Amino acid sequence: MSQIIAAYEWFVATFPTLSMAIGLFLFPLLPLIIAVAMYVWWERKVIGWMHVRMGPNSVGPFGLAQTFADVFKLLLKEVVYPAKANRGLFLLAPLWALLPAFAAWAVVPFGPHKAWSDANAGLLFLLAMTSMGVYGIIIAGWASNSRYAMLGAMRSAAQVVSYEIAMGFSLVGVLILAGSLNLSDIVAAQSGSKGLLDWFWLPLLPMFVIYFVSGVAETNRSPFDVAEGESEIVAGFHVEYSGAPFAVFFLTEYANMILVSFLVPLLFLGGWLSPFPASWSVLGAPGWWWFVAKAFFFATAFVWFRATFPRYRYDQIMRLGWKVFIPITIAWVFVAGCMKYFGWVTAGA
């Protein structure tokens, strides 16, 4: 055993960059890909129950292996290139969408300062990475040389850029109260003896709601999924994609949803902190399980929205983003500043 540990330490010391890459693959990339597969299964199951039907139930126990079967089917399929498509960009688009979705996980902590990069500007890094993902959609739409794909790309570009503003302003509220851009410090600022009443969702309630709704819009999910609006423009930006590149787009969308589901608890619901007062012995202890449980709730809410709401019309989406969310967040930035200045909300306890 000691030899194995010695060999491990020698390896990490000799190849620091390579061992970090392997580490990044083992956590969070591999669990993330498996989580995406499980999430797709969960989505189909939940929507099935809401529609009073079974959902996937044939492949594996409870249909659990259904997603893996679908993935392998997609990977073995032929990749069809549309005539006069720009081949290079056509293949680059899914990768360009995927990489920012994975890169954002570098700064997501799962415990106090337990992140690959405990960066001081972690929150900004997250915002930068989530704003990069839209390129995949735009390039896919343009490189496909298809009108439907182009329409989807145009819709998505305008939508994502608009909702990013509201998203950015709600993050401003968080960082005013926390006084830090470091994600671990933001969670630490939400700790206190009152449990869930110390979290930022209470003083920043409008921003909390707006952030999650903007997250749904940013990931192009229902009811904001006009980028792929099946009933109007077939499947939007990925209408020409098949096989493995389509699978990558699919993976990206779900990876982004999982990312948003983890960010909302991190910023507004105290991350790994327990909702119960710290004086309670077992339930009051912080731990990663709280974080995962909160994220699971929001991941399920994504599915819930999809089964509940009809798709927004495009002008209504823009109206909601520009005329409702942005004014509310700007006003609440001022309110948050007052709360901080007059000491109504204290960071940490």
Add this chain to the structure above:
Amino acid sequence: MTFELICFYAFATVSVLAALAVMGLRSPVHAALCLVLTFFSTACSWLLADAEFLAIVLVLVYVGAVMVLFLFVVMMLDLDLDPLREGFVRALPLGLVVAVVMLLEMLALIGVRAMQVPAIADPAVAAGMSNTEWLATALFSRFLLPFEVAALILTVAIIAAIPLTLRHRVGVRTQNPARQVLVQPRDRIRIVKMAAHKPAAKPEAPAP
């Protein structure tokens, strides 16, 4: 040669090559994407210089927002490229003069900074803060007034851009969402109570 130096050379090479490609490529969409790459690799080299705030803001603002709108426009335009190329040789001397002047100015700036002995210490390190924190403290205390003035000018610019491009179109059917939400079922439909079936008419007595 440290790992950071290798990274710096890699990022710098990519930035320069991508910047050259922006000028050299025929397709405007490819050129715009190369500009994105230039911004991104420049941001990477700034990260190496510990200017994390500037680097991430470059990605956030230019890559995440400005270039998206740029691409948006470039993709929609069906540019006829050949007439654009014709002016290239004619504009070349002027372009070269501008480029040389800019190069000289940059060299002068770098020279002035390099000649200051002792070299200016990184103020963030001197204050024992991270780059972001130091920048925020400086902006919101020492330079608050210039910062607010810049913000005001930008706001005015945004508002000015809207009336300049605003066209009042006639015949637009605007919807008022508040009124749409407040509508009651009885405003739109009238429910009429009527018997589900009528009794069949008595057959007339057959004519004798």
